[in-house]
Every structure is written in C-alpha cells, then in structure tokens.
Amino acid sequence: MSAPVVVGVDGSPSSMEAVEVAAREARMRGTGLKAVRAFDRPGTHVPLGPSPLGPVGGGLRQEVELSLAEAVQRARSTVPGTQVTGAAVAGEPLAVLEAQSKDAVLVVVGSRGLGGFSGLLLGSTAVHLSARGRCPVMVVRGRPDPTGPVLLGVDGSPEGAAAVAFAFAEASLRGTDLVALHAWNAWRPPEPGAPDLPVPPVYDADWIRDEEERLLTEALAGRREEHPDLKVHRRLLRARTRQALIDASGSAQLVVVGARGRGGFAGLLLGSVSQALLHHAHCPVAVVRPGQA
Structure with a gap:
C-alpha cells in the first residue's frame, strides 16, 4: 500500500475531530490511516503501569492505549473499510509527528490538544509541525x-x-471547485534573485494590477491540463492577503497555502499569512512546503 495518512492523537476533542477528517482523506487517496499517539514521560515519576496507590487500570500506558483505541475505532466508524492502524510512540509530540511525516502522504492534526491554555487559538504542536513537517500538514x-x-x-x-499542485489535486479528489485567490497591494516586495523585475517609474495601480494578473496566470499554468474536469475560479483582489483569505475561508471546505510566500524573511520557516490562517481561518488549513506535493 502507498504511504499512509497520519493523524496525531492525544485524546482531546480536537484530535478526535482530526481523526474523522484524516479517515476521509485516506479514503479519497485510497490509502491507509495511521493514528499516532506520542507520549513523553513526565519528569515527575508518573508510573507507566498502574500505581500501587491508585486504581488497577491507572497509569500512563493505560491512558495512552485507551485514547489510541478510541481513535482507531472512531476512524473505522467514520469510514468503514479503511485500513486503520494505531501506534504509541515514546517522545515529544512534535518530534514524533515530524519523524512520522517522513513516510506519510499527509499529516492531520487538531488545532488544539490536551494541556493547551484555554486562551490560545492554536496549539504549539500544530503550528510547529506545519513549519517542519516532511509532507503536507492539515490542521x-x-x-x-x-x-x-x-x-x-x-x-x-x-x-x-x-x-x-496540492490544491488542484485536493479539489479533484473532493469533487469540488477550486478558487485560486491572489491578493495584491499598491506596493510589493521585489522577487529574490530577480533584480531585473520591471518597476513603474511612478505609482500606477493599473500597471501593478496587470502584473499581478500575469503572476496569477503563470502560477496556474499547466495545472488545468492535468485536471481538465476541475472547475477553477480565479479571484484577483486588491486587499490585504491575510484578511482576504480569512474572509474567503468562511465559505470553503479547505484552505491551501504555502509555508512561506513572496516577501517573507529568509530565516522564517512559516510565513505570516500561513500563521494567520492557522489561527483564524474558518475551515481546515493545509500548509504545503516546497517539494511536498
């Protein structure tokens, strides 16, 4: 069987929702689902097995196995017939899921897990994995x-x-339309490695818009031929990119973005637009790094 879809499990309601989404993603791809529960033994001496002072069924191992079994059952009931396996792996969750992503076609995680502060919009594992995963990550x-x-x-x-490439394939798998949105402002940063980029001698909104239209056309070139039956809607907006995508996500079933875009600082693994969507989008977000689709 081809590489599986991997879903991170921690027993939280958010991760159980991710299990259901991951099961459907595995079915669409015709591959299996692997539910992974990472456990990092605390510094305090919490027993892996039952505590002599506690109930017979207590202990970290018991809790891990129960949450993993629940996730496997949830996946099988969501998409009957899908091959589902479970794995409990010792280690810090981010490190474990990053390692699992090397052999996965997609990693799916919930937006917040156990132990997250109630005021946080996004768990640290989700945002860091989106920046470091070896395959596309869906939050x-x-x-x-x-x-x-x-x-x-x-x-x-x-x-x-x-x-x-990922967005075209995902829309085709889901049997839905694709909306390709490109937002532009009056000023845009120069392309790295392209010092000969034409610059208007004076501010010219029409000139900039034409350049952005060309950029959108070139970005989509060739993909329609690979998915001839896919309906593609092009949207060119003069607006702030983050807000335009957040607003448009309200009527979408999935948002797909790159990890870093034009004008991002070279040292950042995850750009500001991607981070804003992970925190504020109205639907799941897939972050795809270069070379992953």
Missing part, C-alpha cells in the same frame, strides 16, 4: 462548508508551486 479547525470549494492562496512565488 483541522473551524466549521468548513461541506459543499464549498477548496480555496488556494496564490502568491506567485516558486516556493508556492507545491501548494498550487
């Missing part, structure tokens, strides 16, 4: 529109090409 959040399109954030950068 389950919000209330997706099951009849809505897949929303693709297009920035025209070479780093975003993998996200474009």
Whole structure:
C-alpha cells in the first residue's frame, strides 16, 4: 500500500475531530490511516503501569492505549473499510509527528490538544509541525462548508508551486471547485534573485494590477491540463492577503497555502499569512512546503 495518512492523537476533542477528517482523506487517496499517539514521560515519576496507590487500570500506558483505541475505532466508524492502524510512540509530540511525516502522504492534526491554555487559538504542536513537517500538514479547525470549494492562496512565488499542485489535486479528489485567490497591494516586495523585475517609474495601480494578473496566470499554468474536469475560479483582489483569505475561508471546505510566500524573511520557516490562517481561518488549513506535493 502507498504511504499512509497520519493523524496525531492525544485524546482531546480536537484530535478526535482530526481523526474523522484524516479517515476521509485516506479514503479519497485510497490509502491507509495511521493514528499516532506520542507520549513523553513526565519528569515527575508518573508510573507507566498502574500505581500501587491508585486504581488497577491507572497509569500512563493505560491512558495512552485507551485514547489510541478510541481513535482507531472512531476512524473505522467514520469510514468503514479503511485500513486503520494505531501506534504509541515514546517522545515529544512534535518530534514524533515530524519523524512520522517522513513516510506519510499527509499529516492531520487538531488545532488544539490536551494541556493547551484555554486562551490560545492554536496549539504549539500544530503550528510547529506545519513549519517542519516532511509532507503536507492539515490542521483541522473551524466549521468548513461541506459543499464549498477548496480555496488556494496564490502568491506567485516558486516556493508556492507545491501548494498550487496540492490544491488542484485536493479539489479533484473532493469533487469540488477550486478558487485560486491572489491578493495584491499598491506596493510589493521585489522577487529574490530577480533584480531585473520591471518597476513603474511612478505609482500606477493599473500597471501593478496587470502584473499581478500575469503572476496569477503563470502560477496556474499547466495545472488545468492535468485536471481538465476541475472547475477553477480565479479571484484577483486588491486587499490585504491575510484578511482576504480569512474572509474567503468562511465559505470553503479547505484552505491551501504555502509555508512561506513572496516577501517573507529568509530565516522564517512559516510565513505570516500561513500563521494567520492557522489561527483564524474558518475551515481546515493545509500548509504545503516546497517539494511536498
């Protein structure tokens, strides 16, 4: 069987929701699902087995096995017939899931897990894994529109090409439309490595818009031929990219973005637009790094 979809499990309601989404993703791809529960033994001496002072069924191992069994059962009931396996792996959750992503086609996690502070919008594992995963990472959040399109954030950068390919494939798998949205402002940062980029001698909104239209066209070029039956809607907006995508996510079933886009600082693994969507999008968000699709 091909590489599985991996879902991170910790027993929280958020991770159980991620299990259901991951099971459907595995079915669409015709592959198996692997539920992974990472456990990092605390510094305090919490027994792996039952405590002599506690109930017979207590202990960390028992809790891990119970939450993993619940996740496997939830996946099988969500998508009957899907091959589902479970694995309890010792280690810090981010490190464990990053290692699992090397052999996965997709990693799915909830937006918040156990131990998260109630005021936080996103768990640390989700945001860090989106920046470091070895395959596309889907963070389950919000209330997706099951009849809505897949929303693709297009920035025209070479780093975003993998996200474009992933979004086309995902929309085709789901049997829905693709909305390719590109937002632009009056000023745009220069392309790295492209010092000959034409710059208007004076401010010219029409000139900039034409350039952004060209950029959107080039970003989508060739993908329609690979998915001839896919309906693609192009949206070019003069707006702030983050807010435009967050607003559009309200009627989408999935948002797809690259990890870093045009104008991002070279040292950052995850750009500001991606981070904003992980915190505020109204539906699940897939983050795709270069070379992953």
